[in-house]
Amino acid sequence: MESYNPSEDAGPTFCIGHHETNRSVSVTPQMVQRVHESNYDMLTVPITTSHFHSRVLGLLSSTLSNLQSPIYDSIGTMATTQNTRSLQIPPLSKSDSNLTPNEATSQIVGVTSTWIDLCSPDPLIADLSRQVLMLEVAYAAFCGIGYLLIPGPKLHHGGIHSEGVVYYARAIQDAISLGPYIQFHVWLGMMDNPELEVDTMGDLAPLAREQYLLPEDGTSPKLDLFGTWDAWDLIRKTCRYHARLFVALSMPKQLPPLSVQSRWHSEPVHLLTIHISSFLKNQKGYPVLSKGHQALIAKLMRLRTVPWILLCDVGPIPGIENPEEFEASQEYPSLSQVAGSKKHHDPTPHLSYVRNLQQRQPPRTAIERFGVGYQDYLQAPLQPLTVNLESITYEVFEKDPIKYEWYERAITKALKDWAEQKKPTSHPDSKVILAVVGAGRGPLVTRALKASAEAGVEIDLWAVEKNQNAFVLLQRHNETIWDGKVTLVQSDMRAWKGPRVRRQAGQPIQASQTNQPAQDNLGQSLGIEDNLLHSAKKGENDAGRPSDFSDPKSDAFSYTHVDIVVSELLGSFADNELSPECLDGVNDLINPVHGISIPASYSAHFTPVSAPKLHSDVMNQTVSNPAAPETPYVVMLHAIDFLSSKDPAANAETANQNAANRSSASTASTSATEFPAPFVQTAWSFSHPNRHIPPQSPSQSTISNSHNVRQTRLSFPAQNRGICHGLAGYFETVLYGDIELSTNPVTMDAKSANMISWFPIYFPLKTPLHVPDNGEIVVTMFRQTDDRKVWYEWMVEVFSLERTATPANRIVTPAMTGARSVSPSMDSLKENDQNGQKQKAFGEIRPSHRRVRVGMSDMHSSIKDGCLM
Numbered sequence: 001m002e003s004y005n006p007s008e009d010a011g012p013t014f015c016i017g018h019h020e021t022n023r024s025v026s027v028t029p030q031m032v033q034r035v036h037e038s039n040y041d042m043l044t045v046p047i048t049t050s051h052f053h054s055r056v057l058g059l060l061s062s063t064l065s066n067l068q069s070p071i072y073d074s075i076g077t078m079a080t081t082q083n084t085r086s087l088q089i090p091p092l093s094k095s096d097s098n099l100t101p102n103e104a105t106s107q108i109v110g111v112t113s114t115w116i117d118l119c120s121p122d123p124l125i126a127d128l129s130r131q132v133l134m135l136e137v138a139y140a141a142f143c144g145i146g147y148l149l150i151p152g153p154k155l156h157h158g159g160i161h162s163e164g165v166v167y168y169a170r171a172i173q174d175a176i177s178l179g180p181y182i183q184f185h186v187w188l189g190m191m192d193n194p195e196l197e198v199d200t201m202g203d204l205a206p207l208a209r210e211q212y213l214l215p216e217d218g219t220s221p222k223l224d225l226f227g228t229w230d231a232w233d234l235i236r237k238t239c240r241y242h243a244r245l246f247v248a249l250s251m252p253k254q255l256p257p258l259s260v261q262s263r264w265h266s267e268p269v270h271l272l273t274i275h276i277s278s279f280l281k282n283q284k285g286y287p288v289l290s291k292g293h294q295a296l297i298a299k300l301m302r303l304r305t306v307p308w309i310l311l312c313d314v315g316p317i318p319g320i321e322n323p324e325e326f327e328a329s330q331e332y333p334s335l336s337q338v339a340g341s342k343k344h345h346d347p348t349p350h351l352s353y354v355r356n357l358q359q360r361q362p363p364r365t366a367i368e369r370f371g372v373g374y375q376d377y378l379q380a381p382l383q384p385l386t387v388n389l390e391s392i393t394y395e396v397f398e399k400d401p402i403k404y405e406w407y408e409r410a411i412t413k414a415l416k417d418w419a420e421q422k423k424p425t426s427h428p429d430s431k432v433i434l435a436v437v438g439a440g441r442g443p444l445v446t447r448a449l450k451a452s453a454e455a456g457v458e459i460d461l462w463a464v465e466k467n468q469n470a471f472v473l474l475q476r477h478n479e480t481i482w483d484g485k486v487t488l489v490q491s492d493m494r495a496w497k498g499p500r501v502r503r504q505a506g507q508p509i510q511a512s513q514t515n516q517p518a519q520d521n522l523g524q525s526l527g528i529e530d531n532l533l534h535s536a537k538k539g540e541n542d543a544g545r546p547s548d549f550s551d552p553k554s555d556a557f558s559y560t561h562v563d564i565v566v567s568e569l570l571g572s573f574a575d576n577e578l579s580p581e582c583l584d585g586v587n588d589l590i591n592p593v594h595g596i597s598i599p600a601s602y603s604a605h606f607t608p609v610s611a612p613k614l615h616s617d618v619m620n621q622t623v624s625n626p627a628a629p630e631t632p633y634v635v636m637l638h639a640i641d642f643l644s645s646k647d648p649a650a651n652a653e654t655a656n657q658n659a660a661n662r663s664s665a666s667t668a669s670t671s672a673t674e675f676p677a678p679f680v681q682t683a684w685s686f687s688h689p690n691r692h693i694p695p696q697s698p699s700q701s702t703i704s705n706s707h708n709v710r711q712t713r714l715s716f717p718a719q720n721r722g723i724c725h726g727l728a729g730y731f732e733t734v735l736y737g738d739i740e741l742s743t744n745p746v747t748m749d750a751k752s753a754n755m756i757s758w759f760p761i762y763f764p765l766k767t768p769l770h771v772p773d774n775g776e777i778v779v780t781m782f783r784q785t786d787d788r789k790v791w792y793e794w795m796v797e798v799f800s801l802e803r804t805a806t807p808a809n810r811i812v813t814p815a816m817t818g819a820r821s822v823s824p825s826m827d828s829l830k831e832n833d834q835n836g837q838k839q840k841a842f843g844e845i846r847p848s849h850r851r852v853r854v855g856m857s858d859m860h861s862s863i864k865d866g867c868l869m
């Protein structure tokens with residue numbers, strides 16, 4: 001029996017730490033105990049002391065006073081021995097650090113010095129800073145510190161902007177090798193705001209020699225929304241997406257636009273720091289966070305790795321910085337304190353607020369519970385055609401609360417329409433002949449029977465399945481659940497010759513079905529043994545040999561068509577599990593005039609994404625599997641950022657954001673906290689029955705699959721700069737009429753909310769591509785076949801758009817096959833079909849730009865892992 005575990009439903013648990021900018025005490029196990037007693041989970045500790053800081057400053061000032069001013073040599077460089085002579089910091093001594101290895105060390109986050117400047121344009125300062133960092137990392141590693149918080153790079157040096165980040169990145173690369181068991185967290189603001197980058201007393205940055213600086217000319221950027229993300233990108237790229245390198249993200253009082261927030265959401269944010277200044281005060285004077293902050297925290301806390309929260313400078317931990325207060329807080333409250341709760345003093349109100357926020361997190365949704373452990377986890381797609389699925393895999397499908405319900409609705413509607421429209425059936429008794437092809441363990445068979453009862457339309461039900469293990473279960477279900485109403489066929493549907501029905505007296509053998517074999521060839525020509533045709537219908541005396549069909553040569557039976565074919569052969573990218581090829585195999589069996597396929601059609605969709613975690617995982621797999629970067633993976637996408645938004649205006653949502661930053665719940669709308677919706681486009685589609693399959697050439701021994709080849713070239717506007725790591729793929733399918741399923745994030749809620757059967761697909765890029773602000777990403781994709789297998793090929797190009805003086809009505813972007821301007825879903829595809837109009841290419845709407853290609857990927861091909869037909 002399944003037991004209910006409420007902890008599975010509960011929201012995330014917050015791990016909250018305490019950070020004090022100038023903490024000067026040494027950490028003992030007793031102190032860590034007090035931290036826990038105060039309801040914190042951990043605390044930060046600087047690696048070195050102010051004594052060490054003074055020592056370095058002293059060393060620097062005495063050196064500087066004895067140094068000649070740097071000058072250019074005759075060659076014209078300042079990078080000379082004389083100018084770059086470094087200054088050696090002597091090793092740490094006892095008073096340089098309060099850290100001592102003990103059992104408390106594992107519960108603290110070490111903080112390296114904030115006063116250094118690894119990015120300094122002055123080589124002396126940059127090198128000195130590097131030495132400080134290395135000494136600190138080495139000592140932290142020696143003490144057994146597991147987590148280090150490293151202040152992020154300084155981006156502004158007078159007129160020089162972001163030039164030294166690469167020096168910083170290089171130093172981090174060394175630090176990672178120096179502390180092999182340490183997780184490094186680069187501490188960054190959400191955006192580059194030069195006004196917040198202020199030097200304080202004792203910082204090395206202002207000591208840079210003027211010869212290395214440029215005067216500020218007033219042209220340096222004021223506020224760069226993606227400036228700190230840019231720096232992070234350079235750092236992690238230099239460190240080759242190292243598995244021990246993370247982001248510590250500082251939440252400012254004024255949050256950046258949602259497009260910036262969603263970018264950080266896709267990065268490995270393992271620490272979230274909230275300074276006291278980011279809190280607002282509610283009417284009672286208690287610290288609270290704005291709706292926008294709450295929404296961002298809620299999103300981050302649902303990531304696969306839940307970030308820890310560090311509360312910064314929110315006051316002392318009771319009993320540590322202020323022992324008397326700690327003692328007082330341990331005493332029982334007096335009667336008057338209890339009676340007048342207003343007077344009750346909370347020594348840690350910020351912590352209490354965040355703990356309360358944790359309590360208020362919504363429980364996990366059905367999809368989240370279903371996907372636990374699968375977020376951003378790469379899985380090879382199923383090959384159900386060549387590999388027989390296990391029962392447990394079917395069981396997982398069958399848990400879907402939507403898919404089967406929607407199929408039942410679709411079948412019911414199709415049956416009702418059939419009856420209402422008085423369409424003739426393929427059965428002599430006027431029953432509608434319905435076949436579930438690829439029946440698995442039979443859930444759609446059960447639904448078809450229910451639909452027939454609901455619609456009040458009689459059916460003759462057939463179930464075809466090639467997995468002989470699942471077939472055993474079908475036989476059992478036919479006896480126990482379906483009351484022998486189903487005729488079971490164990491066969492590949494492509495070899496099935498269709499249903500056979502008892503002819504009515506005087507009715508000739510139907511020869512109408514094209515490609516049908518003569519009756520007496522049955523068995524051999526089907527490639528199906530007689531005993532693979534099963535029925536538990538009345539009169540059956542042997543489960544293996546149904547009496548109805550015991551004589552296949554009997555002319556009392558004839559082949560007929562199927563009126564409704566029901567299948568569920570879709571993969572995450574619609575056709576990637578070879579639904580088109582399988583359904584081609586039953587195409588001729590479908591009633592040529594009135595026949596229906598459920599699904600009637602399906603389409604593949606994609607959009608370019610930034611997915612650093614997936615990129616790093618693919619790279620790691622490449623070590624043992626060279627085909628890894630050319631494999632499409634099934635993934636429950638979570639830590640990704642969509643590079644192309646449906647509504648570019650969503651990125652200029654400062655107005656919304658201001659609303660979200662207000663603390664009043666009533667003023668902030670939901671959309672003010674939703675990340676921008678992606679621009680997802682349709683690659684191609686398949687419809688069934690397919691009346692356009694070209695006749696096979698008699699001269700060819702193999703069956704041509706060329707009609708299932710597809711190609712597309714689609715253009716995506718990218719509003720903000722970013723890195724394209726690959727493509728996120730989805731599907732939509734029309735089951736029947738207006739009953740549809742969708743995994744496309746733009747349409748899924750409207751079409752089939754809460755469906756869990758399919759995760760998206762991810763097409764990686766071997767080498768990530770940089771996308772500039774206001775750029776364009778053009779994807780070319782193929783569905784290829786050699787008549788034995790099917791595979792995909794994909795290539796990405798990146799363009800920057802340069803303004804030109806081109807007349808406004810001139811089209812400069814070539815029209816692209818299948819490219820669409822406003823086509824995020826099947827709906828618009830249908831509209832186009834109906835109107836018979838060709839869609840506009842995206843470039844046509846931005847005529848006064850010239851496209852300059854700035855990046856291009858390899859042509860990726862999954863041929864090595866192609867899906868065998």
Ligand SMILES: C[S@@+](CC[C@H](N)C(=O)[O-])C[C@H]1O[C@@H](n2cnc3c(N)ncnc32)[C@H](O)[C@@H]1O
Pocket residue numbers: 384385388389394397398437438439440441442443444464465466467470491492493494567568569570582
């Ligand atoms: C995705 S499962 C769906 C199973 C079931 N209809 C359901 O919805 O749970 C696809 C099923 O189709 C079967 N299948 C795939 N290709 C087939 C083929 N060519 N002929 C017969 N069965 C096939 C697989 O063995 C598998 O049982």
